Amino acid sequence: MTRVPGRKAAQSAGTRRARTNGESRAEEDLRALFGQSTAVFASLAGPAHMLEAANPAFFAAIGGGERTRTGVPLGQLVPELADQGFLALLDQVYRTGKAHIGRDARVVLGEGAAAREAFFDFTYEPRVDAGGNTMGVRVIGVETTQVKHAQRLTAEHRALLEQIARQAPLPEVLEGMARVIEDLAPEEVLVSVLLADADGRHLRHGAAPSLPDFYNEAIDGIATGEGVGSCGTAAHRRRPVIVTDIATDPFWDDFRDLAEKAGLAACWSTPVLARDGSLLGTFAMYHRTPRAPQEADLALARVFADTVALAVERQQAEQARQAAEARETAARADLAFLLKASTALTSDLDATQTLQRLAAFCTPQLAPLCAVDVVEGGRVHRIATAAPTKGQQDLLASHLPVHDAADNTVARVLASGMREVARRTPTGSGPWQELGVTGYMCIPLMDRGSAFGTLTLLSTGEHPFDGHTVALAEELARRAALAARHARQYTHRVTLARDLQAGLLLPDLPAVPGADVATYYHPAGEGLDVGGDFYDVFPLDDGRWAFLLGDVCGRGAIAATTTALVRHTARAVAPLLPGPDAVVEAVNRALLNRPDSHGTGFVTLVYGQLTPTPDGLDVCLVRAGHTLPLVLGTDGTVHTVDAPGALLGITADPAVTVHRLHLSPRESLLLYTDGITEARDGSGEQFGEQRLAAALTGGAHRTAAHDVIDVLTRAVQAFTGGHDIDDDQAVLVLTAT
Amino acid sequence: MFSVVVRQDARGVVFALRGELDFESVVQLHEAGEQELGRGPGVGPVVADCSDLEFCDSSGVGALVRFFQQLSAQGRALRLACVPDSVARLFSLTGLDQVFSVHADVSDALVAGTGGREIVAPGAAGADKPVQPSGGQGT
Numbered sequence: 001m002t003r004v005p006g007r008k009a010a011q012s013a014g015t016r017r018a019r020t021n022g023e024s025r026a027e028e029d030l031r032a033l034f035g036q037s038t039a040v041f042a043s044l045a046g047p048a049h050m051l052e053a054a055n056p057a058f059f060a061a062i063g064g065g066e067r068t069r070t071g072v073p074l075g076q077l078v079p080e081l082a083d084q085g086f087l088a089l090l091d092q093v094y095r096t097g098k099a100h101i102g103r104d105a106r107v108v109l110g111e112g113a114a115a116r117e118a119f120f121d122f123t124y125e126p127r128v129d130a131g132g133n134t135m136g137v138r139v140i141g142v143e144t145t146q147v148k149h150a151q152r153l154t155a156e157h158r159a160l161l162e163q164i165a166r167q168a169p170l171p172e173v174l175e176g177m178a179r180v181i182e183d184l185a186p187e188e189v190l191v192s193v194l195l196a197d198a199d200g201r202h203l204r205h206g207a208a209p210s211l212p213d214f215y216n217e218a219i220d221g222i223a224t225g226e227g228v229g230s231c232g233t234a235a236h237r238r239r240p241v242i243v244t245d246i247a248t249d250p251f252w253d254d255f256r257d258l259a260e261k262a263g264l265a266a267c268w269s270t271p272v273l274a275r276d277g278s279l280l281g282t283f284a285m286y287h288r289t290p291r292a293p294q295e296a297d298l299a300l301a302r303v304f305a306d307t308v309a310l311a312v313e314r315q316q317a318e319q320a321r322q323a324a325e326a327r328e329t330a331a332r333a334d335l336a337f338l339l340k341a342s343t344a345l346t347s348d349l350d351a352t353q354t355l356q357r358l359a360a361f362c363t364p365q366l367a368p369l370c371a372v373d374v375v376e377g378g379r380v381h382r383i384a385t386a387a388p389t390k391g392q393q394d395l396l397a398s399h400l401p402v403h404d405a406a407d408n409t410v411a412r413v414l415a416s417g418m419r420e421v422a423r424r425t426p427t428g429s430g431p432w433q434e435l436g437v438t439g440y441m442c443i444p445l446m447d448r449g450s451a452f453g454t455l456t457l458l459s460t461g462e463h464p465f466d467g468h469t470v471a472l473a474e475e476l477a478r479r480a481a482l483a484a485r486h487a488r489q490y491t492h493r494v495t496l497a498r499d500l501q502a503g504l505l506l507p508d509l510p511a512v513p514g515a516d517v518a519t520y521y522h523p524a525g526e527g528l529d530v531g532g533d534f535y536d537v538f539p540l541d542d543g544r545w546a547f548l549l550g551d552v553c554g555r556g557a558i559a560a561t562t563t564a565l566v567r568h569t570a571r572a573v574a575p576l577l578p579g580p581d582a583v584v585e586a587v588n589r590a591l592l593n594r595p596d597s598h599g600t601g602f603v604t605l606v607y608g609q610l611t612p613t614p615d616g617l618d619v620c621l622v623r624a625g626h627t628l629p630l631v632l633g634t635d636g637t638v639h640t641v642d643a644p645g646a647l648l649g650i651t652a653d654p655a656v657t658v659h660r661l662h663l664s665p666r667e668s669l670l671l672y673t674d675g676i677t678e679a680r681d682g683s684g685e686q687f688g689e690q691r692l693a694a695a696l697t698g699g700a701h702r703t704a705a706h707d708v709i710d711v712l713t714r715a716v717q718a719f720t721g722g723h724d725i726d727d728d729q730a731v732l733v734l735t736a737t
Numbered sequence: 738m739f740s741v742v743v744r745q746d747a748r749g750v751v752f753a754l755r756g757e758l759d760f761e762s763v764v765q766l767h768e769a770g771e772q773e774l775g776r777g778p779g780v781g782p783v784v785a786d787c788s789d790l791e792f793c794d795s796s797g798v799g800a801l802v803r804f805f806q807q808l809s810a811q812g813r814a815l816r817l818a819c820v821p822d823s824v825a826r827l828f829s830l831t832g833l834d835q836v837f838s839v840h841a842d843v844s845d846a847l848v849a850g851t852g853g854r855e856i857v858a859p860g861a862a863g864a865d866k867p868v869q870p871s872g873g874q875g876t
Contacts, residue, residue, distance in 0.1 A: 625831040646836050
């Protein structure tokens with residue numbers, strides 16, 4: 001190997017070509033690794049093996065220089081051969097006249113520091129004159145050193161490629177590669193691989209198993225740029241940079257002392273480039289003494305720089321795939337989280353419980369600590385908190401934000417309706433120190449443009465809120481606010497319906513002399529609406545009592561106003577009018593005179609008056625289009641009371657007629673709405689009058705009004721089989737005592 | 738099952754009601770009624786032909802009454818014809834047979850007004866308060 005003084009930016013490498021035509025290049029490089037297998041030839045004469053003639057390859061092999069001369073015995077020209085038995089072999093061939101062939105013979109040429117090991121395939125042939133006498137020996141040799149090295153290197157290289165294909169961890173691949181090169185190099189070489197940051201501006205430690213740690217640490221993170229050692233410069237130039245002597249090279253001005261301390265004298269660096277030409281890192285070979293590379297060295301550098309590129313790109317592709325997979329998983333998880341949270345949030349029909357669920361859902365997914373505050377009656381109420389421990393939760397719950405303090409985060413967010421996110425404790429007092437709060441996110445809970453509360457998430461330790469968490473929390477808060485609003489509306493509506501209904505029915509049944517009274521009322525559905533059925537029992541002035549049971553066409557608020565109209569009209573006019581027909585006619589007039597906005601639906605009604613007598617009750621009643629009242633006799637029989645009369649609110653004359661009857665003790669009068677007879681079973685069949693009569697027939701032993709109701713409601717329930725009740729049901733039973 | 742078939746006649750409109758008129762099916766009568774009301778006043782009476790009406794419950798009564806009120810507001814009558822016994826009982830219980838004029842056959846119903854008892858909702862014929870078509874008042 002010849003030394004080339006100074007530095008040479010290896011122009012032979014040129015600018016890197018795209019790797020599409022790089023395959024043939026790689027083959028060239030691999031061939032270069034096998035070297036030029038030039039044959040050596042020498043012609044020796046006489047028993048002293050005088051060197052008569054030799055080709056230049058022979059002189060190069062024995063060291064060149066002063067050794068490039070003929071007319072000298074070989075033992076004198078290359079004295080080191082004597083000790084290795086080569087001269088003895090020559091003597092033998094000269095003496096016997098028989099050729100000798102040696103394979104992969106090891107020979108050490110040169111002496112001391114300059115000594116080098118080489119392998120040769122030899123042939124020693126006798127040179128014979130015309131008379132058959134041996135004149136000398138002809139030496140023909142082919143050096144196999146490089147071939148042997150290259151074969152091993154190629155095998156190792158193939159192993160590395162297999163490792164990369166198996167997606168072995170990058171550091172493992174790089175370190176293994178560095179060791180292979182170091183082990184196989186004929187001289188001591190130290191390999192270093194640096195990896196570029198994504199922006200290509202800095203180089204990070206990749207693998208350098210033989211360089212000292214202090215050296216690796218010192219160059220970890222160096223910038224790429226002109227004059228930043230061999231590697232920084234090579235990375236910057238995107239071309240190999242060969243520094244043959246670090247001691248004198250200006251590129252190493254800033255690192256010379258470091259290199260000296262590490263015992264490094266030369267550094268050849270090759271950039272590692274991706275398919276698209278972007279920088280992936282550098283591949284460098286260091287030497288303990290100043291030296292210049294031969295073509296085979298540069299070829300080796302190129303082959304392994306490409307190998308590094310393959311390994312890095314493979315790893316980057318794998319990382320990108322994993323990142324994409326992680327992103328997709330995260331997106332799916334977000335969606336699942338939101339869906340689950342939304343379902344849970346909307347399943348509650350109570351606003352406070354909804355917001356308490358919100359707090360529970362935020363922890364620990366979005367933050368370790370969470371508080372929900374709601375403004376009510378001009379004050380802030382902390383209605384929910386969540387924390388890892390009960391103690392922390394209580395501590396968080398014990399702190400109330402001040403509503404009107406300008407320096408309070410919650411107050412500010414309530415006023416502005418704008419979220420706040422910060423990497424510090426919320427402003428205003430609070431147990432931030434005790435809870436170890438490091439950041440907060442305060443999101444308004446909005447209802448039609450104004451904030452009615454806030455969701456506060458608190459972070460602890462190294463857990464800042466990223467944009468993703470903020471977006472998720474905001475979406476969750478939006479859904480929770482909506483769910484809370486719906487829950488509040490639902491609650492208001494149920495309360496309204498309940499209050500209205502209570503006002504329309506009798507809170508307590510009055511004690512009626514001579515009569516046992518029982519009622520049953522069951523509204524349809526979930527209790528969101530006021531039902532259309534109603535009943536009433538009230539005293540008249542002269543010891544008589546009035547009772548009524550009716551059904552307003554429709555449900556809800558309009559039905560409620562009609563119910564109120566009917567009941568209050570009846571109560572007002574009944575004491576003033578002579579009989580039930582007059583009262584019902586008055587009710588009909590009131591209905592006809594309703595403003596349209598109060599409804600135009602009709603009403604069916606049974607209205608009656610009862611007078612206690614010594615032996616039961618005298619009853620007179622009118623029926624206006626309503627279901628037929630039933631009389632339950634003491635003998636268990638059931639009779640219908642048929643009094644003609646049309647429904648009310650439609651015509652000026654409902655043509656009602658008064659029906660009179662007497663109830664002996666234990667006889668009952670039963671009034672019911674069509675919700676009873678039209679109750680349906682699973683197949684849609686209606687309960688009907690006949691089943692009703694059958695259910696009540698034979699109940700002679702029943703003495704109390706509520707027993708009648710029990711029997712009736714049980715019969716209906718048994719018939720419907722728990723099928724949803726889609727109409728109101730009302731029953732009034734008067735039993736003579 | 739329930740269906741309404743509307744048939745124009747020189748003397749008015751015939752609604753042939755077939756099947757069971759109940760909570761589930763009243764919507765069909767509402768729809769047919771709305772369409773008829775859209776034709777406006779002056780197109781004669783509507784006769785509900787109940788020949789094939791097998792069943793009617795309180796919802797059906799509610800729907801008929803509502804249609805009656807809406808027609809009355811246009812000065813038009815709703816008459817019943819050919820009411821089968823099973824349904825007649827409910828019409829009788831509720832007094833519908835007193836509110837509506839009921840006829841033995843469709844032809845009679847179309848030319849009624851002199852013979853049958855004709856009640857028109859108060860206000861429809863120039864009384865104090867016209868009855869407006871009501872919205873969503875079904876039972």
